[in-house]
Amino acid sequence: MRAVRLDEYGDVGVLQVREVDIPVPQPDRVVVEVVATSINPGEAGIREGGFDPDRTAAFPMGEGSDLAGRISGLGTGVTGWQVGDEVIGWSGERSAHAQYVAVPASQITARPEQVPWEQAGSLYVAGGTAVAMRDAVTPQQGESVVVTAAAGGVGSILVQLLVSNGVRVLGVAGPDKDDWLRGVGVEPVNRGEDLAGRLRAAAPEGVAAFLDCFGQGYTDLALGLGVPPERVVTIADFEAAGRNGARGVFGHASTTADTLADLAAMIVRGDLVVPIAATYPLDEVRAAYTALAERRTGGKIVLLP
Template identity: 50%
Template sequence: MKAVRFDRYGDVDVLEVRAVDDPSPALGEVLVRVRAAAINPGEIAIRAGVFADRWPATFPSGEGSDLAGTVERLGEGTVESGFSVGDAVLGWTDARASHAELVAVPATQLTAKPDAVSWEVAGSLFVAPLAGYAAVRGVAPQPGETVVVAGAAGGVGSVAVQLARLTGATAIGLASEHNHDWLRSRDVIPVAYGEGQEERIRAAAGGGRVDAFVDAFGDGYADLAIALGVAPGRVSTVIDHPAVERLGIQWQGSSEVGSAALLAEVAGLVADGSIEIPIARTYPLEQVRSAYQELAHRHTRGKIVLLP
């Protein structure tokens, strides 16, 4: 099969698509033929060695967590999983392995793909949407409250702002102006980035207080939340780890809430139209370097997805 590999930490030029041996499903695993696998900013940091002390790579390293595809083969001990060869599934791997044509995945990390969910979206539902779910759950918006999401058109933020709105709260989304029409279409109040954004947020909140804040961008937005008067316990970031200790705010990610049951719930929300997962662009596996170059600009709406 073909799979993404890299032999050392570095920029996108270390990424290669290689012919490697097909994986074989171990006890409790399912072999999935991948149809779509999203890419995520955390993978850039891992490949660059930013998290080498916390999450070191073993070379040659693969990459990728999100995946969607069809069941190719069942390993031993998966009879009770309910999956059959040919089933359409979505899920995730913890083995940095989804950017490949085949991946062996624990059956407990898969769920059925709804027919109404496209392959591109199905292959994007673990890392970013569940991080958005965790962040919103952490700040617990209530009906009638106001919650702000920074990075409201990105992979995590676009989900977080929609989930916040579903709670009955007023949702304000910080995003570039070319994303404002999309935010309005999801019943979110858009606010432009840049100088004066604190005053624009207060105006969008009708002069009232901001009750909760989700930072899906970093770059000082946790400090903005505190400046807006949000209690630290109701500020959550998915990216600004230093601010967690410095300001006493929350950090929660997909790994803290991840389960096949929750993934199925999120897939159901997509299938019935309650939330939308925007797909910014798709790339064939062979163009993995170009995909990450686009992601690094941080100006996409929604997800970038590889199609093996």
């Protein structure tokens, strides 16, 4: 099978697609033939060594967490699943950017046929993070909440979760995302000059919570708007969160198979759409991460092995 591998930390040039053995199903695990697997900024950070300051990782290393596909093998002890079942899940072993991946059976849920493969393969990191960010501030119906990078991979899911909870969402993004944001019930507020003043004008009653998916000073801006620190959440600027008392969230760490099932059910009901910015074949993984690094895409970038 084909799988992404890297032999050292570095830029996209270290990513290689190689022939490796198809995994054999072990006890309590399933092997999934991957149909779709998305890429995420955190994986770029891992590739660059940002999460391994002491350089203790063993190479060669795989890559990728999100996955959707069909079960091709069952280990002993696995019940409730059959070969051919279509599933949504994740790898906790950096191995999803491949044609086949082995994962614990506890890390998959059924894929409803109404959920497109590309969206199914994008739910773990971005969807789980969006759920964790929402839950971190327990938004109340009618509150005004700001989301930055509101049309990005996490933000595009987060704003829809908030809208479905009856929250008034002010979405910070570029003007090219205005139509999409309005289409999902979000009030766009374009990034740029005097953003704080424009947010105050949009929410004269005050901003109740601020959810930052971009970093670069947004938590400081939130505190300047008078948002209580415990209701300022970031997934992109942990240094600032530690300095100013805001909250840093490593969202998908708390994701379960039930989380994915709930998100898939929202897609089926029409309450959630995971926008897909682009798809790439596995062999073009370098190009996919190059596009991701531009931080201009709306929604998720997906690999199709």
